[in-house]
Amino acid sequence: MAATDIDVKYVAHLARIGLTPDEEATMSARLAGILGYIEKLKELDVTGVEPTAHAVPMVNVLRPDVVCPSLPHEAALANAPAQANGLFLVPKIVE
Amino acid sequence: MPNALSLNQLSISELTGRLARREISAREITQACLDQIARVDGTVHAFISHNPADALAQADAADRELAAGVTIAQKPLLGIPIAIKDVLAVKDHPLNCGSKILGKFVSPYDATVIEKMRAAGAVIFGRLNMDEFAMGSSTETSAFGITRNPWDPARIPGGSSGGSAAAVAADEAIATLGTDTGGSIRQPAALCGCVGLKPTYGRVSRYGLTAFASSLDQIGPFTKNIEDSARVLGVISGLDPKDSTSVDVPVPDYVAALDGNIRGLKLGVPKEYLIGGLDPEVKASVDAAIQQYLALGAEIVDISLPHTDYAVATYYIVATAEASANLARFDGIRYGQRVDGADPLELYTRTRGAGFGAEVKRRIILGTYVLSSGYYDAYYLRAQKVRTLIRNDFLAAFKQVDAIITPTTPTAAFKIGEKSGDPLQMYLSDIFTISCNLAGISGISLPCGFTTNPKLPIGLQLLGQPFGEATLLKLAHAYEQSTPWHREKPGTLA
């Protein structure tokens, strides 16, 4: 699949980013250039190479099951764009 | 006093000495920084905001502790004003990440590095400008205006931690904290002529650092010299139970390591870093630095990092993929600048459409794309494998050498607007710094000269073994002490 085939409208929807038609057009062009450049990774043979997810690999980093204080209620809601009755208000969720 | 440096121009080492001798007060130091901000920040614009009253109150508290006999040994940063990149959470301070989308967000908690610096007595102040969500190499993508290079206000300070570098270069703070995902500490440090250290991944807790790319981000100091870098690193390092990726490696006395004795240490010069776009003046300065190291008794070894050419592409897959998820939380539901909608979907797309700038949108969409159904293996998984190859290059090199020496950037600071129209060119300017983050190793940039016309700082990059910061700092310190570059100050800023 050619890198320029990116469906910006669809991907922007997945990312929940509203784009104007102008933005969409610029985005397509710019991303095509970047994706074209990224294609160079296909030159490499990565057969048998393990992926690196962490630069410093460790395992079993866990915390004990201990309760710590939560935020004071006012602090929890202090940054809420809309709130009522201790809840974060959002437009009606329909599904 | 003619030619005497004012307090804001001094280093941590100098100031703590004078504080201990009670020659000066913490309040005077903080006031000197605030005065300098008032004088030059209209031009430089390193700060998005700062709260003088809060800073002075902390300085007064430090003075009270000094009066009560608290020593620098107990609190190594007591009374030192340190300014903070706008990506780190400081309790009761605004946190915007250089973006509109966070609106009036005020952090209800301290990042671990902030807790550690408070415990060490530092005066934590100011919000330093940055590329939006640390995505950029010039601080031009900030929603709070551009930051200018103190050496030439027509030029960028580098990025993404441009404010952090400019504030130190312009003596608006004694030291600052920044973050480095692909060079965001080292590159602006190089372009502004200060010292910038990116610790090994896991050396410093990321708790409270608004994530751009979780597997690449690290917090590090900007300082006026190497000794200060060692001091701040000693304070902010160490295992943090709040960060699963922080590593339980003992924190050595980094300052004690600065003994000047680098005889016999091996420095590798990677042949892949002699690229076409390398500015001749930059190359000449780095070559001179290599000669200086030879003179200091170090050995120079030619090495190869064969997968260097793939680092930028790998980085832009890994970093954008992680960012696409990390930045999903900025949705206008629990905090931030909401643009309302008829339903949650409309609220999200409007909020995020209006709140994010073009570069951030571009990277989120790229990251979303490379993870989307059908592309994961071709992009993300492949990039993770290439990342292994890049990391292995470095681990192999470190079997031969103690550190790697390179330019930090291919050129000195470029002009404002020069590359903002071409993201790919901007990305490629990070060519020397990006591999370090992919490999998770340590890196530092320090001044190694100037271009002639105009006079702009040139940065030398040293890359060290994982958790090899002590050796890295020792090497950097030996060079610094044998050269005049770190003592140079930018001309008068009006």
Add this chain to the structure above:
Amino acid sequence: MEYEAVIGLETHVQLNTKSKMWCGCANAYGAAPNTQVCPVCLGLPGVLPVPNEEALRKTILTGYLLNCEIPRFAKFDRKNYFYPDAPKNYQLTQYDKPSTANGFVEFEFQGGLSRVRITRAHLEEDVGKSFHFDRNSGVDFNRAGVPLMEIVSEPDITSADMAYEYLNALKDILLYGGVSDCDMEKGMVRCDVNVSVRPVGSTGLGAKIEIKNMNSFSGVRRALEYEIPRQIEVVKKGGKLIQSTRRWDDTTGITEEMRTKEHAHDYRYFPEPDMMPLAPTEEWLADVRKLVVELPLARKQRFIREYALPAADAETFKNDVALGNYFEPLAKQSANPKALANWVINNLRAKLTETNEREKTEQAELGIEPADLQLTTLADLKFPPAALLELVALVEAKTISSAAAQQVFAEMYATGQAPAAIVQEKGLAQVSDTGAIEKLCDEAIAASPGPVADYRAGKAAALNALKGYVMKLSKGKANPALAGDILERKLKA
């Protein structure tokens, strides 16, 4: 053509840890909205998750209880989707490397044993809770970040009833393991149901239809009782089913389509960079294995086998673990465990229930919240367990009649006094002295001309009335069998 259903279940279970999955906020139900939240579980900028070891332990323990393999490598992944109740807009879950895999659950169904294979039980996090108002919704994040285990079954279930029994068996196992409180009312167990139909005898799978977010087992059964015939109907009429997600409406009793495959999510899973993989050590796993308990079904079978209990009694002890645990050590010492079980179930449990009901009423009148009720448990009984054994022995030895035993039990339950002492004090010892009983029988015959006439006229049952009279005269102490013998002899004379 005959059709059959193919059903798989995804069961989400909240683990009963003290703290949440990634942060130290309390994992407790019922607090005021957004009072058990912190920067981590609110998804504020800069926070990082650190996994709760106890949640992992409970997941692995569940794996053992469900006969799963425990992979030596597991990891967390990000599942990306936007929803107002998801603080990070991605859920941390285990995508392709779960902590347990390939197990099975065995349970009784339709008089036999059924087995449903378990694909995996993996660890993830719960989301916040939404409340819906006229024009907007409100979100409480107290539940966000509560450890959630998802147990995925293979499509081995073939009917609504079987799904129901599977879920109950699963719940019993989780309760036994102590990994979840499984309180359905509190939403601690929720199910997604995957159901398709196919012609009997075919092995292919029909279009998979998912019914989301069911919060009761009876709801699952009812939804399937609706959905399976619906699908068969569609297919029989020549229609085509497409892969889709449906919602169950509990009030109308029907399922409705929510979205079809074209609108399916693209979750963009990728390994969580903020957390390290899991590679449980042999030593750590050995410690978890020490927590493995006997499974409910095994316990029931063992109770039937070892104590010769009727299935119903063994079922009672399976379901009421505390009662079973009370019973078992006594049963080992008892000559007649079956009689003992009868006492434990029909007397002790009944009495305790009665006490608890009274306590609830009293405490409710005092304004005590349901969650704070102080109820008597088996551990609070005034008499030692051995007293029950003694009581049964007294009955077995015919020292007291079963009627008297009831009195003794009531007394020991109320006071904690030893049975023998009660028998002595109240003079409840059964009279087996023939002379004394003969006298009482004579009295009974004299006082009951009606029953006597009836008996002599051939109504054998009339003897019971006379026997009852003798018992009454003896205040319950007469040996009823002996009284019967004597009466019979006298009346036939």
